[in-house]
Amino acid sequence: MLARLIALLFFICYSFLISTAQSVQDPDLKSMIHKSAFSYSNGEYSGKGWDLLKAEIAKSQFVMIGEQHGEAEIPVFAGKVAQVFQPKALVIEIDPYTASQLKKVSVDPSKYAAYFRQKPYDFAFYSWETEMALARQMTSSNIDIWGLNEINFLSLPTFFETLAAETKKPGLKKLALKKAATISLHDLPLYKDIAKYSDFSAYSLKEVTVDSMIVAFKNENAASKKMLQDLKRSIPLFANSSYTQRVNLMKKNLLNYLHSDITADAINMPKLLFKFGANHLSRTDEMNTAFEVGNLADNLAGAAVKKTLHILVFGKKGTSNTMAPTDNTLAIQPYDIATDDELKSLLPFSDQVQGEEWALFDFRPIRKAVKAGTLKIEPRLLSFINGYDVLVVFGQVSGSRFIE
The missing domain is CATH 1.20.1440 (de novo design (two linked rop proteins))
Structure with a gap:
């Protein structure tokens, strides 16, 4: 009887030790989410999260901003990233000819209203106010604009x-x-x-x-x-009859812009700031079962022995531009990440953002834990974790406005 009791106690202690060890080795996702807050006030970002992000940007040759379209705060954020990064070009989701026209039109805000009365969607997303302000910032700062789309x-x-x-x-x-x-x-x-x-x-x-x-x-x-x-x-x-064809065209257009930087003897990559829908800038093929421009950029930087930084950014709650029609009273609709099928897997992160707060989250420790087999997360969230390095979430989002 005593022997059985000792054996039982030994088993309980052993099970407790194993369980404790597993709890250390197998962290749950919540314990690995660490928020670095920052704020936006008087046209500037400040705080720990922004300082950390600037340090990451300084180490990178390509910075990629994967966004949720229609959120007016994101072009402002991209503009501040550009001020820190000072790229040769802003690479965006329009075609090369539209990019050339955008550079010409963006320089004179006094002509915007007349232009867009005749051509309401001439620049795709850059037919919105803060997107056009970003384009104007680039041209006035001698930063080129490259377009990769059809x-x-x-x-x-x-x-x-x-x-x-x-x-x-x-x-x-x-x-x-x-x-x-x-x-x-x-x-x-x-x-x-x-x-x-x-x-x-x-x-x-x-x-x-x-x-x-x-x-x-x-x-x-x-x-x-x-x-x-x-x-x-x-x-x-x-x-939209061939998504693969579209992706391949984007990659071809990027290589067209870079052809003079890649020679038999050297790869001299310029500093580039990319801003696209989030699915296009992932470094993996997990989001759309296609290796997109973000993956190509990652490989090009690797070949040049340079670093990339993939930033995922979106707002938590407020309003968003649904892209149509070109009437702000109809296109701008309520938005909540909790009902966004594309992004709601990221609720464990956005739930930590309060009010008008901005926050930076580092995906890389989580990715490392997943690869080590000590953490399991659902596939949609994993596609973001593997595809991006950091996440930026802002609490209050406002819908982008068409230029009128």
Whole structure:
């Protein structure tokens, strides 16, 4: 009997020790979430979290801001990151031709209202107030703007006006300008009515139509011919028929910008600040089962023996721009991360952010614990943990406003 009692006590003690050891070795997620708060006041960030983030930025060659679109605070945050980082270029989710036009238009705010009355969505997300302010900050600071997307299907009038400016022959200029005018006349009334968005001209544009223009422009300069080839390449993407094709085009466009920096003897990567939807800047393929531009940038930096910093940023609660229609009273809607299917897996982090507070969370210790097998988390959250280095959450979010 005594022997059995001793054995039982030994088993209980052993089980307690093992359990204690496992509790040390197998931390739960909550115990690994550490908030470094900071604040935004009078146009500046301050506090521990901001100081830590600045230190990380200083060590990086590429800084990537993966965002939730439609939140007005994020371009402001990106602008402050740019002030610290001083990149050669801001790399964004528009096409190369739209990026060139954005640099021209952004410099003069007095002309914004007239421009956007005629071309409400010409710059995609940069048709919003704080996004345009970010573009203006870049141009005034001599920071270039690079666009990686397919042709913006809502900026076709500007595209054909640019084509007309490129060509030398009067007949071809007239053809391109007529195309611009026809599309503008058809599309402009549609922007205020989301029920008519499927009627935009881009959705009915056929490759055979562009082919006929390619033939007409066959003796034109290389820039004109390239524009038409890029337009043809973009047509399947207007209807989102091939996500992989879109991702590959983004990566191709990045390499086009970097071609002079990669030689047989050296890889001289410039400092670049990327700002895209969060799925595009992950370093893994876990978010969309595709290796996106964030992964390519990560590999390029690695080849140059440089560091990258992947920042995920979003607001907790307030309002957000749902992107359509181009009427602020309708497009800006209530927002709560708790009902956002894309981001609600991150509630354990955002729940720690109070009021108008900003906070920085480091994903890397959590990622290390997962890789070591001492922590298990659900797949959607894991895709963020593996894809990004740090998370920035701000408590109060306001919807981006269309420029009117």
